[in-house]
Amino acid sequence: MSLLDLAPVIPVVVIDDVETAVPMARALVSGGLPVIEVTLRTAPALEAIARIAAEVPEAQVGAGTIRTNDDIAAALSAGAKFLVSPGTTLSLVEGMDASGLPYLPGAATASEAMALAERGVKELKFFPAEPAGGVAYLKALQGPLPDVRFCPTGGIRLTTAPDYLALPNVGCVGGTWLTPADALASGDWGRIEKLASEAAAL
């Protein structure tokens, strides 16, 4: 099944302390969000992916902020199940394709989406969703690019997600609002599970 259709929301997670990775993933899964993107923005990110992959088998853990082919290799060896990038270069999409994993390459314009669709890649991350034009922009892309589907991410919250999810060219949305830094730091797994269950009901 397509990455876009597994859950209405993909939590985008920034891990500062590797010890939070497994309880956080369990809270997200219990709340109903099994697809989790761990951004490669922090030092513990790869170890966090490895631990979630090993200890939370119900989760589908992927690597976000993929920018280089070295990132792809590192994500693969950590056990990532999918790859997400904020934007796309030719070598990056070639590397993602060669990885054998599902992937969501980033695109923010009609031209970027067309370049990927020309290669047969038609499921994309729309980033940064809100600054790039949000719901109105995606609605406008639907006419000329009806076969391209998106996971918009960037500035989306629980209250704005439904407008995106109502679009026919949106499969799911991504966001960091499910795992607030203060909830991770204080180990407030109940709060994260509640945020996940609200999002899973969208």
Ligand SMILES: O=C(O)C(=O)C[C@H](O)[C@H](O)COP(=O)(O)O
């Ligand atoms: O790190 C990445 O790979 C990214 O592409 C950026 C993230 O998806 C956004 O930063 C989402 O963050 P919020 O706007 O807080 O929901």
